[in-house]
Amino acid sequence: FQSFVDSGSRYLTASWGGIQWEKQVRTSAQIHRSGGISVLVTGATGFVGSHVSLALRKRGDGVVGLDNFNNYYDPSLKRARMSLLSSRGIFVVEGDLNDGKLLSKLFDVVAFTHVMHLAAQAGVRYALENPQSYVHSNIAGLVNLLETCKAANPQPAVVWASSSSVYGLNEKVPFSESDRTDQPASLYAATKKAGEEITHTYNHIYGLAITGLRFFTVYGPWGRPDMAYFSFTRNILQGKPITIYRGKNRVDLARDFTFIDDIVKGCLGSLDSSGKSTGSGGKKRGSAPYRIFNLGNTSPVTVPILVDILEKHLKVKAKRNFVEMPGNGDVPFTHANISSARREFGYKPTTDLETGLKKFVRWYLSYYGYNTKAKLVQ
Numbered sequence: 001f002q003s004f005v006d007s008g009s010r011y012l013t014a015s016w017g018g019i020q021w022e023k024q025v026r027t028s029a030q031i032h033r034s035g036g037i038s039v040l041v042t043g044a045t046g047f048v049g050s051h052v053s054l055a056l057r058k059r060g061d062g063v064v065g066l067d068n069f070n071n072y073y074d075p076s077l078k079r080a081r082m083s084l085l086s087s088r089g090i091f092v093v094e095g096d097l098n099d100g101k102l103l104s105k106l107f108d109v110v111a112f113t114h115v116m117h118l119a120a121q122a123g124v125r126y127a128l129e130n131p132q133s134y135v136h137s138n139i140a141g142l143v144n145l146l147e148t149c150k151a152a153n154p155q156p157a158v159v160w161a162s163s164s165s166v167y168g169l170n171e172k173v174p175f176s177e178s179d180r181t182d183q184p185a186s187l188y189a190a191t192k193k194a195g196e197e198i199t200h201t202y203n204h205i206y207g208l209a210i211t212g213l214r215f216f217t218v219y220g221p222w223g224r225p226d227m228a229y230f231s232f233t234r235n236i237l238q239g240k241p242i243t244i245y246r247g248k249n250r251v252d253l254a255r256d257f258t259f260i261d262d263i264v265k266g267c268l269g270s271l272d273s274s275g276k277s278t279g280s281g282g283k284k285r286g287s288a289p290y291r292i293f294n295l296g297n298t299s300p301v302t303v304p305i306l307v308d309i310l311e312k313h314l315k316v317k318a319k320r321n322f323v324e325m326p327g328n329g330d331v332p333f334t335h336a337n338i339s340s341a342r343r344e345f346g347y348k349p350t351t352d353l354e355t356g357l358k359k360f361v362r363w364y365l366s367y368y369g370y371n372t373k374a375k376l377v378q
């Protein structure tokens with residue numbers, strides 16, 4: 001089959017179908033431990049998706065990836081993550097969430113027990129440049145995926161990534177799941193909030209078991225080049241200045257930075273406790289769980305302190321350029337209350353920012369070909 005999918009600014013051409021393709025999908029979905037699950041991971045060559053796919057595979061679950069390899073950031077990093085997944089026997093289907101025929105075909109080939117939905121247009125500030133990409137992936141793509149899950153027989157349980165950004169201008173700290181989330185500060189946040197409402201309707205009408213995870217600023221090896229810790233590292237090593245945003249009266253911004261390995265444990269814990277969908281073929285046969293959890297670190301750190309830690313690990317001084325927060329979708333601080341996730345599935349983050357950034361820097365220097373004294377090896 002040849003499918004042409006409108007992905008906003010460009011057209012993506014994906015090839016799928018055929019006996020060989022089906023065999024690869026089936027083999028990748030095979031479960032290698034008793035009581036294992038078979039999971040469709042969307043956004044599998046993204047930062048979080050690649051780590052979650054590897055962790056599922058490692059414990060013997062069946063995993064099939066889906067990703068459209070868009071160029072929001074350097075797609076060669078997504079290809080490199082894909083090579084890593086392939087080396088562990090995980091097949092990644094190249095395609096878009098909005099391709100309904102492709103999604104239905106995947107469910108025809110494999111009776112997925114779970115969907116780990118991590119594909120999205122991420123990034124808070126990029127919404128000013130390309131608002132439509134958020135509607136395309138985070139709204140239309142989500143609905144398309146849920147339509148497929150609702151129609152599947154049996155229906156999978158769905159775990160998906162919401163975001164700490166739904167707390168928006170909320171000033172009550174730490175942020176609890178029951179706090180208000182009706183004051184988003186960015187279109188990104190608004191689409192994640194919409195996702196929480198949309199998933200609720202699919203739970204209510206069709207009996208899909210749904211878990212939404214509000215991740216708090218995730219960082220680590222194989223991370224996202226658009227995020228501050230990553231772009232700061234790049235600039236510091238290249239001797240270029242970095243821009244640090246500050247609030248009114250020069251107040252530092254702070255984030256509850258959460259290490260990727262802790263997020264992965266939270267993703268797996270929530271999958272394992274997600275419960276079962278009750279419907280099939282679009283018909284509800286009983287009520288199913290609808291849950292939302294914060295996955296954070298519970299220990300916010302200011303952005304200048306993040307830079308101090310990077311300087312220490314990189315052994316290079318940053319050229320700091322402070323500017324007032326430009327009203328681009330940022331919020332002043334985030335801080336997660338994680339007691340619900342702890343209670344429900346034992347979520348307990350264990351990596352502090354100092355330790356996690358050390359691991360990130362080690363990966364960065366190796367991946368981009370620096371020797372240990374932070375010189376690029378030509």
Ligand SMILES: NC(=O)c1ccc[n+]([C@@H]2O[C@H](COP(=O)([O-])OP(=O)(O)OC[C@H]3O[C@@H](n4cnc5c(N)ncnc54)[C@H](O)[C@@H]3O)[C@@H](O)[C@H]2O)c1
Pocket residue numbers: 042043044045046047048049066067068069070078095096097098117118119120121122123136137141161162163164214215216217218219224
């Ligand atoms: N990293 C964070 O700090 C953070 C924080 C909160 C929430 N989240 C959410 O977690 C999820 C994973 O984030 P990430 O940091 O790994 O981002 P990422 O950009 O690295 O991964 C997302 C992947 O989804 C793919 N994708 C995007 N739109 C698609 C579409 N329409 N069809 C198919 N594939 C598509 C991209 O190519 C990418 O590989 C996202 O939903 C994001 O919004 C991330």
Ligand SMILES: O=C(O)[C@H]1O[C@H](OP(=O)(O)OP(=O)(O)OC[C@H]2O[C@@H](n3ccc(=O)[nH]c3=O)[C@H](O)[C@@H]2O)[C@H](O)[C@@H](O)[C@H]1O
Pocket residue numbers: 122123124162163164165166215216217218226227228229243244245246253254255303330
């Ligand atoms: O938890 C989330 O829900 C979100 O997490 C992440 O967003 P943020 O917390 O905004 O991360 P990130 O961009 O790394 O900026 C970190 C800090 O550096 C500051 N920052 C940023 C850039 C810059 O040039 N200067 C600067 O000071 C900036 O003001 C901020 O204070 C995900 O990208 C997003 O997908 C979303 O899901």
